[in-house]
Amino acid sequence: MRLMSMKKVSLLMLFGLPLLWWFMNEQAGSQMTQVTKLQLVEAMEKREFKLVKEQLNPKEVPSRPETEPLRHMEVTATGYTAGYESTGKQPSHPQYGITYSGVKVRRALYSTIAADIRVFPIGTILYIPDYGYGVVADTGSAIKGRKIDLYFETVEQVYEQWGKKNVKVQVIRVGDGTLDERKMARLNDAL
Numbered sequence: 213m214r215l216m217s218m219k220k221v222s223l224l225m226l227f228g229l230p231l232l233w234w235f236m237n238e239q240a241g242s243q244m245t246q247v248t249k250l251q252l253v254e255a256m257e258k259r260e261f262k263l264v265k266e267q268l269n270p271k272e273v274p275s276r277p278e279t280e281p282l283r284h285m286e287v288t289a290t291g292y293t294a295g296y297e298s299t300g301k302q303p304s305h306p307q308y309g310i311t312y313s314g315v316k317v318r319r320a321l322y323s324t325i326a327a328d329i330r331v332f333p334i335g336t337i338l339y340i341p342d343y344g345y346g347v348v349a350d351t352g353s354a355i356k357g358r359k360i361d362l363y364f365e366t367v368e369q370v371y372e373q374w375g376k377k378n379v380k381v382q383v384i385r386v387g388d389g390t391l392d393e394r395k396m397a398r399l400n401d402a403l
Contacts, residue, residue, distance in 0.1 A: 283383045285358065289340060291370035292326065292352070292361045311350035313391040317363050322399040326350035326361035335387025335395070341379050347399065349391050 292298040294309040294317050301308045309317050313334045317324045325338070325346035332338065336348040343362050355361050360381070364370045 284380055285383065286378060286380050287358045287360050288376065289343070289360050289362055289374070289379050289381075290376045291364045291374040293364055293367055293370060295367065297367060313349040315349050315391055315393050315396050317350070318396070318400075319363055319365055320400045321345060321402075322347050322396065324349040324363045324396075326352045326355050326363075328356050328359065329389075331357065332360070332383075333387040333389045335385075335389065335391045337384040337387070337399075339382040339384055341381075342377075343374070345384070345399075347391065347396065348387055349396075 294301070296302055299308075311317060311324055311326075315324060322337070322345045323343070325340075325348055327336070327348045327350075329348070329351060332348045334348055338346045338348070338360070340346050340360070340362065346360070346362060348360075350361070350363075352361050362374060364373065
């Protein structure tokens with residue numbers, strides 16, 4: 213794969229990740245891999261516009277069969293709450309109920325979820341069967357690779373409504389690494 217100049221990548225960044233992926237696919241033919249796409253996402257988050265040739269550790273980046281569309285992915289999904297059992301924070305803690313992205317946890321039309329941001333960047337919208345729409349707003353020490361954590365208001369809801377499931381999620385939109393209360397409100401007020 214040929215490396216693009218920083219100028220070309222910078223121009224493409226103005227038009228977003230989908231165009232960048234398309235351009236890279238055109239440049240590299242069928243050699244564009246999930247690892248390369250994840251490297252592009254990480255570069256966007258860090259605002260570093262150079263491509264690296266080194267491969268990530270295969271254990272760190274989930275592989276996918278080439279026949280499976282990118283916008284669907286098998287994941288292991290668990291549930292979490294804002295409580296001490298999930299976060300180690302008591303209600304009196306100033307960061308209680310606040311996600312890694314800074315938004316408050318919520319169970320709504322678009323709920324907050326936790327993911328490995330190397331796989332699903334902050335702001336990524338997923339559709340999770342039997343749960344609904346989730347927006348990646350949080351991370352977790354045990355949430356690595358193809359694992360996601362779905363927000364519920366109580367521990368009872370986690371166990372009664374979810375537990376631990378292997379599900380095929382649909383990637384609705386890849387996040388840009390940012391999320392704020394205004395974006396969450398817009399999503400939840402959309403319908």
